[in-house]
Amino acid sequence: MSLRVFIPRDSGALAVGADEVAAALLEHAHARDLPVDLVRPGSRGLYWLEPMLEVDTPEGRVAYGPVTPADVPALLDAILSDGTHPLKQGLTEQIPWLKRQTRLTFARCGIVDPRSIDDYRAHGGYRGLERALKMSSDAIIDDVVKSGLRGRGGAGFPTGTKWRTVAQAGRGQKYICCNADEGDSGTFADRMLMEGDPFMIIEGMTIAGIAVGATKGYIYIRSEYPHAVEAMNAAIEAARRTGYLGEHICHSTDSFDIEVRVGAGAYICGEETSMLESLEGKRGTVRAKPPLPAHKGLFGRPTVINNVLTFSAVPYILDGGAQAYADCGMGKSRGTKPIQLGGNVKHGGLFEVAFGITLGELVDEIGGGTLSGRPVRAVQVGGPLGAYFPRALFDTPFDYEAFAARSGMVGHGGVVVFDDTVDMAKQARFAMEFCAHESCGKCTPCRIGSTRGAETVDKIITGDRPAANIAVLEDLCNTMKFGSLCALGGLTPIPVLSALTHFPEDFGLAPRRLQAAE
Amino acid sequence: MQYEPWEPARASEIIAGLTHKEGATLLMLQALQEAFGYVPQGAEPMIAQALNLSRAEVHGVLTFYPDFRRAPPGRHVLKLCRAEACQAAGGDALAAHVETRLGVTFGATTADGAVTLEPAYCLGLCATAPSAMINERVVGRLDAGKLDALLAEAQR
Ligand SMILES: Cc1cc2nc3c(=O)[nH]c(=O)nc-3n(C[C@H](O)[C@H](O)[C@H](O)COP(=O)(O)O)c2cc1C
Ligand code: SF4
Ligand code: FES
Numbered sequence: 001m002s003l004r005v006f007i008p009r010d011s012g013a014l015a016v017g018a019d020e021v022a023a024a025l026l027e028h029a030h031a032r033d034l035p036v037d038l039v040r041p042g043s044r045g046l047y048w049l050e051p052m053l054e055v056d057t058p059e060g061r062v063a064y065g066p067v068t069p070a071d072v073p074a075l076l077d078a079i080l081s082d083g084t085h086p087l088k089q090g091l092t093e094q095i096p097w098l099k100r101q102t103r104l105t106f107a108r109c110g111i112v113d114p115r116s117i118d119d120y121r122a123h124g125g126y127r128g129l130e131r132a133l134k135m136s137s138d139a140i141i142d143d144v145v146k147s148g149l150r151g152r153g154g155a156g157f158p159t160g161t162k163w164r165t166v167a168q169a170g171r172g173q174k175y176i177c178c179n180a181d182e183g184d185s186g187t188f189a190d191r192m193l194m195e196g197d198p199f200m201i202i203e204g205m206t207i208a209g210i211a212v213g214a215t216k217g218y219i220y221i222r223s224e225y226p227h228a229v230e231a232m233n234a235a236i237e238a239a240r241r242t243g244y245l246g247e248h249i250c251h252s253t254d255s256f257d258i259e260v261r262v263g264a265g266a267y268i269c270g271e272e273t274s275m276l277e278s279l280e281g282k283r284g285t286v287r288a289k290p291p292l293p294a295h296k297g298l299f300g301r302p303t304v305i306n307n308v309l310t311f312s313a314v315p316y317i318l319d320g321g322a323q324a325y326a327d328c329g330m331g332k333s334r335g336t337k338p339i340q341l342g343g344n345v346k347h348g349g350l351f352e353v354a355f356g357i358t359l360g361e362l363v364d365e366i367g368g369g370t371l372s373g374r375p376v377r378a379v380q381v382g383g384p385l386g387a388y389f390p391r392a393l394f395d396t397p398f399d400y401e402a403f404a405a406r407s408g409m410v411g412h413g414g415v416v417v418f419d420d421t422v423d424m425a426k427q428a429r430f431a432m433e434f435c436a437h438e439s440c441g442k443c444t445p446c447r448i449g450s451t452r453g454a455e456t457v458d459k460i461i462t463g464d465r466p467a468a469n470i471a472v473l474e475d476l477c478n479t480m481k482f483g484s485l486c487a488l489g490g491l492t493p494i495p496v497l498s499a500l501t502h503f504p505e506d507f508g509l510a511p512r513r514l515q516a517a518e
Numbered sequence: 519m520q521y522e523p524w525e526p527a528r529a530s531e532i533i534a535g536l537t538h539k540e541g542a543t544l545l546m547l548q549a550l551q552e553a554f555g556y557v558p559q560g561a562e563p564m565i566a567q568a569l570n571l572s573r574a575e576v577h578g579v580l581t582f583y584p585d586f587r588r589a590p591p592g593r594h595v596l597k598l599c600r601a602e603a604c605q606a607a608g609g610d611a612l613a614a615h616v617e618t619r620l621g622v623t624f625g626a627t628t629a630d631g632a633v634t635l636e637p638a639y640c641l642g643l644c645a646t647a648p649s650a651m652i653n654e655r656v657v658g659r660l661d662a663g664k665l666d667a668l669l670a671e672a673q674r
Contacts, residue, residue, distance in 0.1 A: 011656050
């Protein structure tokens with residue numbers, strides 16, 4: 001009997017030495033003549049335990065972490081005897097951090113071998129597609145509508161409605177575009193799925209293709225993710241080889257194929273129309289809407305554009321889970337949200353739960369506070385265009401509407417934790433600087449306003465007529481908010497104004513106390 | 519990283535291999551940069567001709583995207599993440615440290631041609647911040663010591 005061991009190939013695990021641990025394991029096992037079957041899955045998302053090593057046992061997988069190459073000999077001794085070792089975390093599925101989650105989208109991530117289509121199928125993969133192939137286009141779209149699925153890329157637009165528009169947009173060439181640009185800082189869910197469960201994304205895109213009558217799909221992946229690009233390409237090839245992509249998928253009358261395209265470092269190319277321009281080989285400038293991409297998208301043809309997580313939710317829904325999906329969540333935010341905890345946090349990682357968990361639970365209980373051990377002062381939710389929240393707002397539940405009501409946004413679900421050494425005026429300046437750096441240049445409020453914004457914050461920081469300059473900053477923010485063509489210029493005021501509102505003392509103003517919830 | 523020396527005939531071959539693709543401009547620029555480490559000015563008219571575009575259009579695309587280089591990089595490219603999660607975990611101090619250590623600012627190459635220092639705005643490694651990527655190798659939980667070791671390796 002060989003020992004079955006799992007060490008992630010996920011780039012988050014590689015970044016902290018997973019390859020070195022894998023090499024040490026093989027070397028020491030070889031020296032002991034111990035046959036080892038090493039699998040390289042994605043990550044379970046418990047990054048503070050990465051590199052995590054799991055061993056198959058009759059009771060289930062047992063986890064050890066964080067493992068260094070130097071730990072390997074003693075770890076092997078432990079595994080071969082009764083398993084006792086200081087790094088032992090017990091049965092992986094019983095680790096409280098993992099057990100508290102509701103994993104629908106990430107159900108297989110970290111478990112299956114992302115290179116193996118057989119493993120994917122053995123874990124329920126492709127059941128959604130098989131069912132979809134027997135359904136009418138309308139019936140597939142009805143299921144997606146019934147699930148209440150909203151786009152996970154940021155704006156939260158109802159997915160079924162989008163698909164129906166494209167399905168009804170006449171015949172002829174149509175496209176499916178998967179937005180894997182994941183440019184928001186603090187987010188890595190799309191990356192984890194591409195590296196850990198790529199067939200699910202392929203399956204979701206294929207179902208979308210069948211539903212709307214598109215035979216060609218593109219997945220636009222940012223260049224900062226070379227490992228994800230490789231994993232997606234390998235999975236697409238495997239799907240083609242086994243008849244899950246290409247002509248007559250699974251011997252049906254439907255055809256669908258996917259091509260990977262890699263971005264070139266521009267954040268704005270995550271905005272859907274800018275992504276289309278980029279895919280067409282042009283500068284990634286934003287298009288005015290209308291026409292909507294659903295009517296006139298890639299190369300002028302009707303196009304479905306969804307985020308990686310949106311497509312990934314589809315196989316579960318089509319596999320008979322529309323009602324089950326709709327049953328979790330709160331208000332108009334149905335299903336689960338993969339939340340990404342990062343920054344100065346003790347337990348950073350991916351946490352998938354039904355909507356409704358509060359920010360405070362996430363940061364204090366799940367995240368365990370800061371890594372530095374200092375008090376949490378601010379949390380930025382929703383990427384570089386998201387608001388900075390103080391402790392006083394930690395009772396905000398994760399829900400699109402609840403965050404919007406407090407001038408914030410859920411966005412792609414990134415939660416970045418800062419301790420009390422953070423300077424919020426500096427963070428406000430960074431938001432403006434980032435916008436200036438990433439602006440596509442099409443409209444003046446964003447292109448010029450952001451540069452002026454950074455300069456104005458500089459003046460406030462140096463104490464140059466702070467009151468007057470704060471008025472200028474607020475005015476600029478309003479101009480950007482109402483005068484920008486897209487959300488880059490339109491939402492940059494959110495981090496800036498939230499910093500100013502909740503942390504005025506960092507701008508040289510008298511501190512204000514918000515009422516705490518408790 | 520090993521790159522081929524710029525050679526127009528080789529560039530033509532790369533371009534010709536991609537003309538059948540829809541919207542191929544970025545694909546061509548990326549393939550040229552992968553081969554030569556940068557996109558020389560001489561490549562612009564070649565792409566323009568292959569895709570029936572004006573040279574200005576190709577130049578516009580090349581200069582829009584931060585990834586494209588118009589001069590050869592150093593032997594190693596170090597991308598340090600400057601985005602929020604890494605800032606929260608001490609990234610700014612690391613950035614200052616690396617600039618001092620290498621004697622260059624972001625966007626520049628060291629005098630010995632060993633390292634090109636570039637900013638990145640999130641590498642998706644935010645749960646193990648601060649993060650960097652040297653060539654295609656990712657590194658997390660970075661501190662000054664780890665960074666120095668990486669640089670020493672690159673400058674050898
Ligand atoms: C500046 C900007 C950047 C964006 N970046 C991304 C991104 O990286 N990934 C993404 O899926 N959506 C991004 N979006 C949202 C997309 O425009 C679009 O709403 C989304 O891809 C639609 O898919 P969904 O309905 O599945 O969310 C961005 C939007 C803006 C304005
Ligand atoms: S708001 Fe900024 S990024 Fe958006 S279209 Fe205008 S200039 Fe371009
Ligand atoms: S913010 Fe640095 S890796 Fe995400």
